[in-house]
Amino acid sequence: MAEVIGVRFKNVGKVYYFDPAGNVLKKGDKVIVETSRGVECGEIAMENRQISDEELVQPLRQLIRVATEEDLKKVEENKKKEKTAFGICLKKIAAHKLEMKLVDVEYTFDNSKILFYFTADGRVDFRELVKDLASVFRTRIELRQIGVRDEAKMLGGLGICGKPFCCSTFLGGFQPVSIKMAKEQGLSLNPVKISGICGRLMCCLKYEQETYGELLRSVPGVNSVVMTPKGRGVVTDNNLLTETVYVRLDSASDAPTQNFRAKEVRVLKTGRNSVSREELEQLRTLEGN
Incomplete structure (x- = not known):
C-alpha cells in the first residue's frame, strides 16, 4: 500500500496519483508537481488515501510543494500569455495557408513548453509553422492535433438538452458510443x-445502455414472432421502459395492433430490426x- 493524492490539471480531466511527501492536503488545494511534460500546477481532486501498489504506475512522482501566492500569480500570467500566443498563432497559420483550426493554447507552468491544440480534416505538415513559432517564443513548441470531441470538451457550450456539455462539466474521459x-x-x-x-x-x-440491455433480454424485439393470450402474432413495436409489446395478430392482420405485457407473451422466433447498409x-x- 502507498499513500497518494489525486491531482487534476484541467477543470474536467484525468486524475493522476502523486506522493504527498508527508503533506496532508484538502480537495481544491493548488499544488506544484513534476509531470512528463515538466513542472505543472494542479488542483487536488482526491485527498490523501491509501492505494494498493497494483493500482499505481511506478515510479510514483513526488509533490514538489503546495502552491504559493507567487505560484498562483504565475499561473494567471501564463493565462494572459496564452491569449497573446493564440492570436499570434492564428496569424502564422494564415500566413502559412494551413488547413487547420486552432482550438487552444497552453503554457506549462515553468514556461518550458507551449502546446497548441488544433483540429484538421487530415494530416497537416506544420514543420515550418513550428519553426516560425519557436523563433517568436524562444521555447519548445508542440502542436497537437485533437478530435472534435476533445475540441468540444475544451471549448464547452450547451447541448441540445439545454445544459452544459457533459464532457466539459463532469466526464473525465470519453466512453465508446455506438x-x-x-x-x-x-x-x-x-x-x-x-x-x-x-x-x-x-x-x-x-x-x-446497461438498463436497456437488461430490458432487451426480457422484452421481445420488433419483428419477433410471439404467442399471446389471443393467439400468434408479430411484434410491430415495443416500449422497453413499460415492458410492453404491440402485436399484430395473425388472426386479425387488418385490425389495429394489440398491446400486451412482455411477460404475457412467449417468443417463437426472434426478429431482426436491422439498419440498411x-x-x-x-x-x-x-x-x-
Missing part, C-alpha cells in the same frame, strides 16, 4: 437527433473521435 446503442434505445437514427454539437454520437447514450454507412461517421 449506433447500436441508439438503435437498442429506440431512438430515431436521424443524425441531427442523436449527435452532439461536436458532430459525434451523444455521450449520454452510454448512461442508460446505406443508412449504416452514413451513420458510421458519428462514431469517431
Whole structure:
C-alpha cells in the first residue's frame, strides 16, 4: 500500500496519483508537481488515501510543494500569455495557408513548453509553422492535433438538452458510443437527433445502455414472432421502459395492433430490426473521435 493524492490539471480531466511527501492536503488545494511534460500546477481532486501498489504506475512522482501566492500569480500570467500566443498563432497559420483550426493554447507552468491544440480534416505538415513559432517564443513548441470531441470538451457550450456539455462539466474521459446503442434505445437514427454539437454520437447514450440491455433480454424485439393470450402474432413495436409489446395478430392482420405485457407473451422466433447498409454507412461517421 502507498499513500497518494489525486491531482487534476484541467477543470474536467484525468486524475493522476502523486506522493504527498508527508503533506496532508484538502480537495481544491493548488499544488506544484513534476509531470512528463515538466513542472505543472494542479488542483487536488482526491485527498490523501491509501492505494494498493497494483493500482499505481511506478515510479510514483513526488509533490514538489503546495502552491504559493507567487505560484498562483504565475499561473494567471501564463493565462494572459496564452491569449497573446493564440492570436499570434492564428496569424502564422494564415500566413502559412494551413488547413487547420486552432482550438487552444497552453503554457506549462515553468514556461518550458507551449502546446497548441488544433483540429484538421487530415494530416497537416506544420514543420515550418513550428519553426516560425519557436523563433517568436524562444521555447519548445508542440502542436497537437485533437478530435472534435476533445475540441468540444475544451471549448464547452450547451447541448441540445439545454445544459452544459457533459464532457466539459463532469466526464473525465470519453466512453465508446455506438449506433447500436441508439438503435437498442429506440431512438430515431436521424443524425441531427442523436449527435452532439461536436458532430459525434451523444455521450449520454452510454448512461442508460446497461438498463436497456437488461430490458432487451426480457422484452421481445420488433419483428419477433410471439404467442399471446389471443393467439400468434408479430411484434410491430415495443416500449422497453413499460415492458410492453404491440402485436399484430395473425388472426386479425387488418385490425389495429394489440398491446400486451412482455411477460404475457412467449417468443417463437426472434426478429431482426436491422439498419440498411446505406443508412449504416452514413451513420458510421458519428462514431469517431
